[in-house]
Amino acid sequence: MRVLFISILLLTVQSCATKKDIKKLLLPEGIKSATEEIYSVVNNQKMLLQKKEMVFTRNGRIKYSKTVDASGNLVQETKKKLWFVVEKYPNKEPxxxxxxxKPNQRERISCYTQKQYKQNESIYHYNSDGSINKTTDNFSPFCTQYFYYTDKKLSKITIKNKNDTIVDEILITCEANDEKGACLKQTRISTKTNNKQEILLFPSYD
Structure with a gap:
């Protein structure tokens, strides 16, 4: 009985500590699944770059995701396990x-191969509502991304290198929402390259 109680306590602590994926992605409670399509926009012509399917748990975490390119080739597949997430890629180890x-609204996300070689690591800093404040890469290229919001919608991402020099700034506009507040159509424009992307979201709710 004591072992069962400790197990339940550990699961509860982990569930409360780590931030929900829907909060990071600014998605509403009750979302069951979603498909995200990312397009490059040049001269008002759209070209599909990738498509991502996501299935969420009841407590707002990504249970499974699959990302493919415009030709349908696998880019990434993720599966949530009890204590970790498995990321699968073509032509390399999972x-x-x-x-x-971590203290002060932070998470350390570290990824390893099965041989325990660390491949990447990032520190995520969060706002009190669970949205991302900034992320810092502990591996090359050691960039930090700063996230800015307007009316609880993502409006800008500033990317700086390890010397605190701005590498790029992405201006973000949500052009359409559903009745639950999810952004269904988002545009992103780089101030450095003027490259434009359009992101379409197709959510499904309980």
């Missing part, structure tokens, strides 16, 4: 990613 909660 990654096993573990999230560790």
């Amino acid at each position: 990654y096993y990613c573990k999230t560790r909660w």
Whole structure:
């Protein structure tokens, strides 16, 4: 009985500590699944870059995702396990990613191969509502991304290198929402390259 109680306590602590994926992605409660399509926009012509399918758990975490390119080739597949997330890629070993909660609204997300070689690591800083404040890469290229919001919608991402020099700034506009507040159509424009992307979201709710 004591072992069962400790197991339940550990699961509860982990569930409360790590941030929900729907909060990071600014998605509403009750979302069951979603498909995200990313397009490059040049001279008002759209070209599909990739498509991502996501299935969510009841407590707002990504249970499974699959990303393919415009030709349908696998880019990434993820599966949530009890203590980690498995990331699968074509032509290389799977990654096993573990999230560790840190003080001051932070998470350390580290990914390893099965041989325990660390492949990448990022520190995520969060706002009080669970949205991302900034992310810092502990591996090359050691960039930090700063996230800015207007009316609870993502409006800008500033990317700086390890010397605190701005590498790029992405201006973000949500052009359409559904009745639950999810952004269904988003445009992103780089201030450095003027490259434009359009992101379409097709959510499904309980």
